[in-house]
Amino acid sequence: MVKICCIGAGYVGGPTMAVIALKCPSVEVVVVDISVSRIAAWNSEQLPIYEPGLDDVVKHCRGKNLFFSTDVEKHVAEADIIFVSVNTPTKTRGLGAGKAADLTYWESAARMIADVSKSDKIVVEKSTVPVKTAEAIEKILTHNSKGIKYQILSNPEFLAEGTAIKDLLNPDRVLIGGRETPEGKKAIEALASVYGQWVPKDRILATNLWSAELSKLAANAFLAQRISSVNAMSALCEATGADVSQVAHSVGTDSRIGPKFLNASVGFGGSCFQKDILNLVYICECNGLPEVANYWKQVIQINDYQKSRFVNRVVSSMFNTVSGKKIAVLGFAFKKDTGDTRETPAIDVCKGLLGDNARLSIYDPQVNEDQIRRDLTLKKFDWDHPTHLQPMSPTSLNQVSVVWDAYEATKDAHGICILTEWDEFKTLDYERIFENMQKPAFVFDGRNIVNTDKLREIGFIVYSIGKPLDPWLKDMPAVA
Numbered sequence: 262m263v264k265i266c267c268i269g270a271g272y273v274g275g276p277t278m279a280v281i282a283l284k285c286p287s288v289e290v291v292v293v294d295i296s297v298s299r300i301a302a303w304n305s306e307q308l309p310i311y312e313p314g315l316d317d318v319v320k321h322c323r324g325k326n327l328f329f330s331t332d333v334e335k336h337v338a339e340a341d342i343i344f345v346s347v348n349t350p351t352k353t354r355g356l357g358a359g360k361a362a363d364l365t366y367w368e369s370a371a372r373m374i375a376d377v378s379k380s381d382k383i384v385v386e387k388s389t390v391p392v393k394t395a396e397a398i399e400k401i402l403t404h405n406s407k408g409i410k411y412q413i414l415s416n417p418e419f420l421a422e423g424t425a426i427k428d429l430l431n432p433d434r435v436l437i438g439g440r441e442t443p444e445g446k447k448a449i450e451a452l453a454s455v456y457g458q459w460v461p462k463d464r465i466l467a468t469n470l471w472s473a474e475l476s477k478l479a480a481n482a483f484l485a486q487r488i489s490s491v492n493a494m495s496a497l498c499e500a501t502g503a504d505v506s507q508v509a510h511s512v513g514t515d516s517r518i519g520p521k522f523l524n525a526s527v528g529f530g531g532s533c534f535q536k537d538i539l540n541l542v543y544i545c546e547c548n549g550l551p552e553v554a555n556y557w558k559q560v561i562q563i564n565d566y567q568k569s570r571f572v573n574r575v576v577s578s579m580f581n582t583v584s585g586k587k588i589a590v591l592g593f594a595f596k597k598d599t600g601d602t603r604e605t606p607a608i609d610v611c612k613g614l615l616g617d618n619a620r621l622s623i624y625d626p627q628v629n630e631d632q633i634r635r636d637l638t639l640k641k642f643d644w645d646h647p648t649h650l651q652p653m654s655p656t657s658l659n660q661v662s663v664v665w666d667a668y669e670a671t672k673d674a675h676g677i678c679i680l681t682e683w684d685e686f687k688t689l690d691y692e693r694i695f696e697n698m699q700k701p702a703f704v705f706d707g708r709n710i711v712n713t714d715k716l717r718e719i720g721f722i723v724y725s726i727g728k729p730l731d732p733w734l735k736d737m738p739a740v741a
């Protein structure tokens with residue numbers, strides 16, 4: 262029986278290994294982690310992450326050919342194929358701080374593999390890493406090899422949160438990079454035969470190691486660039502009276518461009534886009550390509566601009582001050598159908614409003630109070646470390662309350678900011694909400710999900726990203 266061990270039981274390791282176990286009943290899959298609480302949660306009824314369909318897959322396989330354990334060394338020693346799916350945060354200090362990937366967790370996993378291995382291994386990079394990381398790992402492993410042979414493969418993950426199970430069951434492609442030697446090709450084949458149990462052959466792409474590593478960063482950069490492009494257009498739409506949804510639709514019907522990832526928003530969030538682009542920027546700089554680095558940096562700059570532009574709109578619309586005013590924040594997750602808040606635009610928007618002394622009442626159907634308070638007090642990039650290594654006891658935020666109902670959040674509020682596109686926000690009883698708010702009552706829709714005309718009929722002053730402006734807002738330019 263082939264034995265797979267995955268180091269890192271997070272958003273990638275957990276779902277990916279669960280699907281491999283589901284589709285390959287003859288493979289034993291063990292997911293290991295240094296976080297005791299995470300592993301306990303994977304072994305409980307309440308899984309540590311919310312992902313549609315994940316519960317069913319885990320319950321189907323757990324205890325049969327899928328196991329979660331903190332006994333990292335034992336399972337690594339026993340495995341034939343080891344996936345490494347640990348955190349690769351942005352460095353916060355030293356060389357490359359604020360840009361480069363911090364490979365501390367990666368390196369410690371690699372050293373541990375070298376320490377405990379007694380048989381030949383295929384080591385698979387699942388984490389998103391800088392180009393040429395495989396070479397560094399190879400060096401660590403071979404310099405400590407005790408005669409054991411290692412093949413390193415790059416197999417980046419393209420799943421998106423909220424659709425992880427769907428993406429894993431039916432991926433656009435599975436990318437496997439390896440050495441172009443007979444041993445390297447054999448290792449690629451071994452991993453391809455695992456995915457081949459359910460992924461059509463023509464969707465399994467084999468490349469060299471560096472192409473696979475770079476393709477992951479490139480794919481995220483291209484996706485994020487589309488969002489920044491449409492968000493840049495949204496500012497111009499507001500200035501000219503064009504409607505960003507109409508522009509995006511017209512542009513996206515060109516088959517060379519395509520319709521996906523053209524939704525204007527308050528900004529992209531999530532654990533990957535910003536981190537991976539910063540990483541790409543740093544690699545370009547290290548390779549003497551400042552022009553290329555600056556090109557990609559601009560994608561992040563527009564994203565930051567979009568978030569601060571939104572805050573400025575809120576403040577300027579409300580007579581240039583939100584001091585002491587109650588603002589309801591609907592949605593905190595970085596997108597719908599996930600409880601994940603990593604790099605969510607809600608953090609920057611809330612911090613911006615708190616900076617202007619607003620009182621916030623926050624509601625998200627999947628994010629709890631503790632998480633929101635941590636997010637609003639953690640330092641930039643600190644979130645991307647194993648939970649038990651993050652700073653404890655965040656300072657209290659008196660101006661923030663977290664409630665479990667949109668009606669409670671909006672009661673007596675002066676304005677509403679919609680920051681996540683949860684379906685339930687589309688069907689709220691906005692007449693009831695309007696009745697219970699201070700007047701004039703404002704809605705700032707950062708996701709373009711509400712029916713602007715209907716809300717205006719009710720009496721709201723409505724701002725929707727990239728849409729023709731309410732006459733009220735036209736007279737109040739949002740200058741930083």
Ligand SMILES: NC(=O)c1ccc[n+]([C@@H]2O[C@H](COP(=O)([O-])OP(=O)(O)OC[C@H]3O[C@@H](n4cnc5c(N)ncnc54)[C@H](O)[C@@H]3O)[C@@H](O)[C@H]2O)c1
Pocket residue numbers: 268269270271272273274293294295296299333346347348349366367369370387388389390418419420421422532533645646647648
């Ligand atoms: N989240 C996504 O949607 C996504 C998608 C594609 C790629 N990625 C990449 O995959 C990697 C993992 O991301 P994630 O979202 O799953 O992170 P995560 O923080 O959810 O999970 C990482 C896990 O690794 C564990 N860990 C860290 N060091 C360890 C060690 N030495 N031994 C054992 N366990 C260790 C942590 O405790 C944590 O549970 C990152 O490189 C990320 O960029 C993420």
Ligand SMILES: O=c1ccn([C@@H]2O[C@H](COP(=O)(O)OP(=O)(O)O[C@H]3O[C@H](CO)[C@@H](O)[C@H](O)[C@H]3O)[C@@H](O)[C@H]2O)c(=O)[nH]1
Pocket residue numbers: 389418419420421422423481484488521522523524525526527528529530531532533534595596
């Ligand atoms: O038209 C769009 C599409 C997305 N977003 C926002 O962009 C962010 C990222 O969304 P999405 O890409 O759907 O989620 P992620 O889970 O971050 O997935 C991305 O990042 C992963 C980690 O690398 C990759 O594996 C995926 O392929 C890639 O889509 C979210 O805040 C979305 O709200 C927009 O604002 N407009």
